[in-house]
Amino acid sequence: MNAIGPSAIDRNLLSGERVLWRGKPLPGLTLAGRDAFLIPFSLLWGGFAVFWNASVWTTGAPLEFKLFGLPFLAMGLYITVGRFFVDARTRHRLEYAVTDKRVLIAKDGSGSIRSVDLKHMPVLEFNERSDGTGTIQFGVSASPFGGGGLQFLIPGMDPTPQLLRIADVRKVYGIIARAAGT
Numbered sequence: 097m098n099a100i101g102p103s104a105i106d107r108n109l110l111s112g113e114r115v116l117w118r119g120k121p122l123p124g125l126t127l128a129g130r131d132a133f134l135i136p137f138s139l140l141w142g143g144f145a146v147f148w149n150a151s152v153w154t155t156g157a158p159l160e161f162k163l164f165g166l167p168f169l170a171m172g173l174y175i176t177v178g179r180f181f182v183d184a185r186t187r188h189r190l191e192y193a194v195t196d197k198r199v200l201i202a203k204d205g206s207g208s209i210r211s212v213d214l215k216h217m218p219v220l221e222f223n224e225r226s227d228g229t230g231t232i233q234f235g236v237s238a239s240p241f242g243g244g245g246l247q248f249l250i251p252g253m254d255p256t257p258q259l260l261r262i263a264d265v266r267k268v269y270g271i272i273a274r275a276a277g278t
Contacts, residue, residue, distance in 0.1 A: 103191060103202065103204075104191065104202035104203075104204065104207070104209055105118065105191055105192075105193045105200050105202050105209075108200060108202070108209050108211075109195065110195075110197065110198075113195045113196065113197050113198070114195055114196045115193050115194070115195050116194045116195060116196060116271050116275060117192075117193065117194040117268055117271050118191075118192065118193045118194075119191075119192050119193075119259070119262050119263070119268070120187075120190060120191055120192065120262075121187040121188075121190050121192075121259075121260045121261045121262060122187075122229055122261045122262065122263060123184065123187065123188060124184065125180055125184070126180075126183060126184075126187070126260075126261055134175065137175075138172065138175040138176040139176065141168075141171070141172045141175060141176075142169075142172030142173065142175070142176045143172075144168075144172075145165065145168040145169040145171070145172035146169065146172070148165045148168065148169075149162075149165040149166070149168075149169050152164075152165055186203075187260060187261065189203050189204040190202070190203055190204070190260070191204060192259050192262065194268065194271050194272055194275065195275075196214075196275055197213070197214060197215075197275075198211045198212060198213055198214060199211065199212040199214065199234065199257070199259070199272065201257055201258075201259070210257050212234045212257050214272070214275050214276040214277075215276070215277075217234060217276055218234055218235040219234075219235055219236055220232065220233070220234060220269075220272070220273075220276075221233040221234075221235075221236070222265070222266075222269045223265075224265050224266055228263065228264055228265065228266065229261055229262065229263055229264075229265060230261070230262065230265030230266075231258055231259065231260050231261060231262070231265065232258060232259040232262070232265060232268060232269055232272065233256055233257075233258040233259075234256065234257040234258065235256045235257065236256065
């Protein structure tokens with residue numbers, strides 16, 4: 097319980113359910129494998145958008161040309177730097193818990209909570225970094241080309257349930273595996 101009242105996790109516990117672990121994603125900049133493609137792509141996109149807009153606004157091009165380039169410039173700014181701030185803010189609002197029955201993922205302020213039943217758990221993916229942090233994913237991430245919109249740009253918005261960028265990920269993975277009886 098925090099100073100304001102029970103957390104979303106606490107409000108959604110089942111009768112008799114016991115919390116085995118509770119945590120939050122680590123703050124700060126997160127780079128993922130997809131960034132090996134996205135960073136160069138965003139720099140090319142953003143560079144071209146800046147070039148286009150600078151050209152049409154300084155050469156007296158028709159208004160339609162000037163307006164045409166603005167959405168591309170906005171998108172370039174978002175995929176180059178904005179997505180990192182959105183991801184950090186999204187992760188800041190997440191809270192996780194592993195109970196003896198479920199994994200709970202709550203988004204603070206939205207009332208949204210996701211749960212994964214440990215007895216009917218989908219594929220469990222585990223990714224550990226050299227510093228002991230990592231991600232546990234419950235299922236396979238959607239393809240960036242599968243119609244999921246721009247969610248693939250922001251790991252915290254991936255529709256696949258996951259404990260993203262948590263400390264001591266190996267320990268948490270063990271807690272989940274034992275609770276699931278695997």
